[in-house]
Ligand SMILES: CC(=O)N[C@H]1[C@@H](OP(=O)(O)OP(=O)(O)OC[C@H]2O[C@@H](n3ccc(=O)[nH]c3=O)[C@H](O)[C@@H]2O)O[C@H](CO)[C@@H](O)[C@@H]1O
């Protein structure tokens with residue numbers, strides 16, 4: 001398995017262009033099977049999650065082609081096959097095939113998903129949504145067997161017990177072709193949900209209210225894609241490079257950004273004293289001076305994203321005072337902390353609260369990227385550290401960060417992948 005070697009201490013400068021959002025892409029690809037015509041996606045990130053989803057599509061006789069940033073998917077000869085195991089385990093978002101297959105064929109057998117080990121990730125709200133639409137759901141040897149009634153799915157009012165991106169998306173996927181009207185209350189408001197709704201509406205779906213906490217769907221019989229869909233920029237990748245630029249930059253421009261998607265994150269950087277020029281679709285980060293320590297509490301969008309609490313952690317180590325991070329979405333999402341400790345950071349965890357203190361010196365050593373954002377955190381820490389940082393389990397980074405080595409080198413980082 002590959003490792004990433006980072007020879008730290010170099011200052012970064014120049015420009016980096018953000019790719020399409022992973023968390024949109026991994027929903028839009030399964031959603032493509034709802035279309036009766038070929039689908040084209042633009043601004044697709046080069047990440048392992050995309051290749052794994054293409055392999056799952058191939059199992060269903062759905063051919064796809066990924067050239068440059070354009071992914072074409074032809075679902076016209078799709079076979080309705082069970083997806084009990086194997087590749088389904090390779091990523092979290094494979095669970096979107098539950099909603100998509102249910103919408104397309106009225107039935108789905110899909111293995112329980114894999115994805116990041118960031119604490120418990122139940123799917124009870126997805127199941128509650130499918131059942132409200134009339135489906136029966138059973139667990140058959142670790143795979144979810146979901147079946148619509150003979151007359152097909154029907155619209156329903158669904159109040160999600162907690163704000164869930166995955167459940168909101170899965171219910172949308174199943175409901176767009178259900179008979180009648182579905183209302184999802186307490187829906188997630190993430191930009192990726194708006195992106196999915198835009199994409200489905202361009203295929204003829206009737207999804208209204210995406211981006212608010214009430215989504216109304218009027219079912220239509222079939223969907224057909226006729227235009228290419230350009231995926232929104234990845235706000236988490238953008239936040240990662242912004243934190244990196246503030247930590248080790250000598251003037252870095254991060255391009256292809258929708259800054260409104262990063263409001264909570266940018267507000268925190270400003271509170272820390274990071275100086276930025278926020279342009280129309282790019283942000284320039286000036287070299288950091290003295291930084292102020294902050295407290296962070298992750299919340300559903302538009303709050304501070306759980307996926308950005310790890311990437312901002314190394315930057316917080318540069319600030320003076322005591323900092324706190326509370327991840328209310330995934331309280332056990334602390335797998336980066338033991339690795340940072342081994343690099344010399346001063347961090348403790350008490351009752352799921354991460355307590356940080358200023359640290360003048362991080363030392364490169366061997367660390368493991370136990371999950372994607374822990375990996376992002378360690379990349380930034382490695383760039384800040386003296387000596388060489390060897391990141392193992394680097395596939396967790398490559399599954400979600402678009403051409404990351406090329407982008408880091410483009411900014412002047414001394415980084416390489418080795419076997
Ligand atoms: C592919 C994708 O888009 N992944 C994102 C998505 O994951 P994912 O969609 O899996 O996360 P959710 O929004 O569903 O999870 C939010 C919270 O709800 C809980 N929950 C969720 C569903 C459910 O049926 N029952 C339940 O209890 C979860 O354990 C978690 O505490 O949103 C997370 C939270 O912003 C991000 O960290 C992930 O990057």
Ligand SMILES: C=C(OP(=O)(O)O)C(=O)O
Pocket residue numbers: 091092093114115116118307372373400
């Ligand atoms: C947790 C994440 O991803 P996934 O839901 O795909 O595991 C993430 O992107 O930070």
